[in-house]
Amino acid sequence: MRIQKCKGTRDLPPEEMRRFRQIEGVFRNTCLKWGYQEIRTPTIEYLHLFTSTGTLTPGTLSKVYSFLDWDGWSGERVVLRPDGTIPVARLYIDSATKEMLARLFYVTNIFIFEETGKETREKWQCGAELIGANSISADVELITIALETLKNTGLKNIELKLSHAGIIRALLTGFGLSPEEQGKVFDQILDGNVAVLSRLKGQTPELARLLTPLLDLKGESSGFLKNLKAVFNHNLPEFTPALDNFITITDLLTAMGQKYEIDIASGRGFEYYTGLIFQLFAGELKVGGGGRYNALIPLMGGGNIPASGFALYLDPLIGLIEPPRATAERILITVQDEQPGLMKSAFQAMKQLHEAGFVASLNLNAKTKETYKWRLEVRRKAPRFILSGKSGKRQQEVATIDDVLKLLGGQRAR
Numbered sequence: 001m002r003i004q005k006c007k008g009t010r011d012l013p014p015e016e017m018r019r020f021r022q023i024e025g026v027f028r029n030t031c032l033k034w035g036y037q038e039i040r041t042p043t044i045e046y047l048h049l050f051t052s053t054g055t056l057t058p059g060t061l062s063k064v065y066s067f068l069d070w071d072g073w074s075g076e077r078v079v080l081r082p083d084g085t086i087p088v089a090r091l092y093i094d095s096a097t098k099e100m101l102a103r104l105f106y107v108t109n110i111f112i113f114e115e116t117g118k119e120t121r122e123k124w125q126c127g128a129e130l131i132g133a134n135s136i137s138a139d140v141e142l143i144t145i146a147l148e149t150l151k152n153t154g155l156k157n158i159e160l161k162l163s164h165a166g167i168i169r170a171l172l173t174g175f176g177l178s179p180e181e182q183g184k185v186f187d188q189i190l191d192g193n194v195a196v197l198s199r200l201k202g203q204t205p206e207l208a209r210l211l212t213p214l215l216d217l218k219g220e221s222s223g224f225l226k227n228l229k230a231v232f233n234h235n236l237p238e239f240t241p242a243l244d245n246f247i248t249i250t251d252l253l254t255a256m257g258q259k260y261e262i263d264i265a266s267g268r269g270f271e272y273y274t275g276l277i278f279q280l281f282a283g284e285l286k287v288g289g290g291g292r293y294n295a296l297i298p299l300m301g302g303g304n305i306p307a308s309g310f311a312l313y314l315d316p317l318i319g320l321i322e323p324p325r326a327t328a329e330r331i332l333i334t335v336q337d338e339q340p341g342l343m344k345s346a347f348q349a350m351k352q353l354h355e356a357g358f359v360a361s362l363n364l365n366a367k368t369k370e371t372y373k374w375r376l377e378v379r380r381k382a383p384r385f386i387l388s389g390k391s392g393k394r395q396q397e398v399a400t401i402d403d404v405l406k407l408l409g410g411q412r413a414r
Contacts, residue, residue: 008114008121010315015323020124022324023317024107026152027126031105034145036128039104041087044069047077049090052300056083056271059184063113080111084127085272085293085309086300092131093302101132107314124314131297134306136248139276139292143253146280146288146310153321159281160259161266162250165273165291166242168264225250225262242275249276272296278310282320288312329408330372334363336379346378349385349401356405376404 005011012020028038047066050056064082068075081087084106092102105128114121128145130138143160150158172185229243253260266279275292290310297305331353335346346362353360360376377386383397385404398404 019318027149030149036103036105039106044078047079065111088129104129125311127311129309131307142310161261161263161279163264163266163277164246170239285316331360331374332363332372333376352401
């Protein structure tokens with residue numbers, strides 16, 4: 001019987017793994033240049049980490065992989081992490097950096113059950129969190145890092161969409177909805193749930209009158225927001241702080257020459273966000289997103305600490321970027337037979353070639369798709385080495401491996 005992989009999972013063969021590592025490397029280098037430090041959190045966390053804060057919607061919590069972690073006669077219910085940010089917030093609270101500015105980044109996997117098995121249940125992401133700063137510049141810093149990373153992977157025409165959880169929450173709070181209800185109702189409205197919309201309109205006609213133009217709000221400058229502010233200032237002044245924050249952020253992005261689209265409806269699934277929300281698209285594919293979540297750490301008992309962050313989604317990005325070019329020249333080493341002395345010479349030759357920066361491997365006389373530029377034959381008698389190109393032409397007899405390295409160095413320089 002043929003054994004298949006689990007539904008909703010994917011293998012990463014060598015070609016895709018090279019792309020994975022390329023994105024990971026670009027992301028890591030970008031974060032380090034901006035002063036961020038790398039961390040890693042456990043794959044398994046206690047379930048109450050995600051339930052006690054009320055930051056994940058019931059819909060998300062119903063899709064977590066959970067089980068009992070037995071300890072003697074009792075056990076705690078644990079989960080495969082369904083989110084990357086909440087464990088980082090826990091790490092921050094647990095660490096000595098509490099109440100200090102922390103720039104942190106990570107590469108991790110998260111697990112969300114998807115019942116059809118057609119979508120991936122294990123998702124990889126590169127994430128960055130900026131904890132302890134509550135400023136416009138902090139939000140724009142994260143957007144800039146995300147865009148810089150995508151640009152350095154070779155992607156072009158990335159679209160940046162902006163929304164604001166503060167505006168969405170102010171509107172839904174005006175309808176009398178609790179924080180737990182807000183995310184669910186907002187997503188239902190965006191899905192065209194007429195019953196929910198009709199109920200809200202009946203409860204608060206004045207707010208309902210402003211709801212439709214707000215959801216339809218799209219534009220490429222803060223002018224749209226300023227027009228909206230004029231309406232809200234007259235009718236609903238409680239919207240002003242969130243609108244002012246959004247306007248200041250978009251004005252700064254405009255001054256920096258960054259293109260964006262304001263799309264309030266792109267805030268779907270805002271869950272624990274409290275301020276700016278941004279989404280990154282490559283064509284129709286969503287490749288990243290993030291925002292401000294000032295309420296998360298206080299809800300977790302960590303004090304009044306503001307924070308914001310983002311994640312780039314490796315699964316779609318792997319299929320979008322060009323594969324990295326090989327930087328090292330591959331050399332195939334062959335031996336006349338497997339006599340111990342001869343094999344010792346072959347392994348010593350490989351060690352020196354590796355130290356010199358070449359990729360060298362033994363010819364195992366098996367079928368392979370690996371390509372190589374050079375072929376090095378190790379012989380029992382002098383000359384001990386014969387170096388040739390892949391075609392077998394340009395054969396050169398060489399006495400020592402040092403002479404081989406000199407010859408390869410001269411060929412490299414040409």
